[in-house]
Amino acid sequence: MAEYLHAVGSLALGIVIGYLGQRSAMCFIGGMRDLYLFRDTWLFKGLLGFLIGAVLGLAAFAATGSIQSFPWFTAKGATAIPGDVLGKKPGFAAHAAVSVIGGIGVGFFSVVAGGCPFRNYVMAAEGNVTSMAYLLGMFAGAVFYHACIVPLFGPPK
Amino acid sequence: MRIPPLVTGFVAGVSAAVLQAIFKVCPPPAYGICIACHTRDLVNWIVNHVAGTQLGMAPVSKPFPVLTVVGIFLGALIAALAHGEFRVRRTHHPVVGFVLGFLVINFALFMGGCPIRTSLRTMYGDPVALIGLLSIGLGVILGVELYLKRRG
Numbered sequence: 105m106a107e108y109l110h111a112v113g114s115l116a117l118g119i120v121i122g123y124l125g126q127r128s129a130m131c132f133i134g135g136m137r138d139l140y141l142f143r144d145t146w147l148f149k150g151l152l153g154f155l156i157g158a159v160l161g162l163a164a165f166a167a168t169g170s171i172q173s174f175p176w177f178t179a180k181g182a183t184a185i186p187g188d189v190l191g192k193k194p195g196f197a198a199h200a201a202v203s204v205i206g207g208i209g210v211g212f213f214s215v216v217a218g219g220c221p222f223r224n225y226v227m228a229a230e231g232n233v234t235s236m237a238y239l240l241g242m243f244a245g246a247v248f249y250h251a252c253i254v255p256l257f258g259p260p261k
Numbered sequence: 262m263r264i265p266p267l268v269t270g271f272v273a274g275v276s277a278a279v280l281q282a283i284f285k286v287c288p289p290p291a292y293g294i295c296i297a298c299h300t301r302d303l304v305n306w307i308v309n310h311v312a313g314t315q316l317g318m319a320p321v322s323k324p325f326p327v328l329t330v331v332g333i334f335l336g337a338l339i340a341a342l343a344h345g346e347f348r349v350r351r352t353h354h355p356v357v358g359f360v361l362g363f364l365v366i367n368f369a370l371f372m373g374g375c376p377i378r379t380s381l382r383t384m385y386g387d388p389v390a391l392i393g394l395l396s397i398g399l400g401v402i403l404g405v406e407l408y409l410k411r412r413g
Contacts, residue, residue: 117280151380165279175386183382209368221297229347246305246366
């Protein structure tokens with residue numbers, strides 16, 4: 105059972121978050137969009153709530169010793185990203201550059217898509233055929249990224 | 262009954278910490294919730310087992326993948342059905358949707374996560390992720406200015 109703990113936990117809490125996500129239409133991209141476009145903070149508060157919940161939860165588990173790598177700071181470099189095209193060595197500037205390129209791409213195309221990846225899962229479950237196709241695109245994209253993009257940057261690090 | 266996004270966000274944030282601390286969704290750290298990465302872990306795990314490939318994924322998912330995205334889909338489906346909000350519709354041509362999903366996950370994996378994990382990494386204390394989060398904001402502004410406002 106222990107080897108499936110992460111799968112069981114992520115499935116169970118995923119159901120809770122998916123349910124709440126449908127009832128609230130939470131979307132981080134939508135929150136940023138509405139804040140910028142309409143000066144409306146309703147959805148943006150979802151992002152703020154996440155930041156607050158995460159830091160409180162992490163701090164609580166760090167205090168009890170369940171999480172030992174929090175807080176993480178620059179001395180340790182960037183937190184690991186699986187499929188990192190740079191590996192750990194290139195350091196802050198290179199990882200920042202990757203984040204800027206990726207971030208702009210994620211932000212721009214998510215606005216066109218009408219929401220972040222989370223929101224598209226929820227919309228697909230609500231019957232949105234475009235979002236269902238979006239999920240298929242994500243599945244294909246995941247394979248493409250690891251099969252074609254990561255190797256461009258050299259052997260796996 | 263509708264629920265404020267603030268509540269959902271808070272619950273998701275605490276859940277991300279719970280998933281790491283109690284359910285051991287780690288390594289890597291700050292990986293409790295990520296839609297793009299957890300999709301990748303699940304898809305690549307299945308493809309690796311069916312096709313014998315060696316596609317990359319997070320260490321935590323190598324023995325068996327995280328099921329976050331399955332849960333989210335099921336939870337949202339239950340909520341939509343229970344409240345009579347399931348309705349077949351479309352917002353773009355499905356081919357456009359496919360291309361957008363393909364592009365977003367590639368940019369997200371390139372930067373190390375979707376907006377949710379980027380937020381989580383930021384609160385974990387990774388300044389690179391803060392730059393990523395601000396860059397997502399910049400991308401959103403570009404999307405609003407170059408796409409939404411010109412669409413008419």
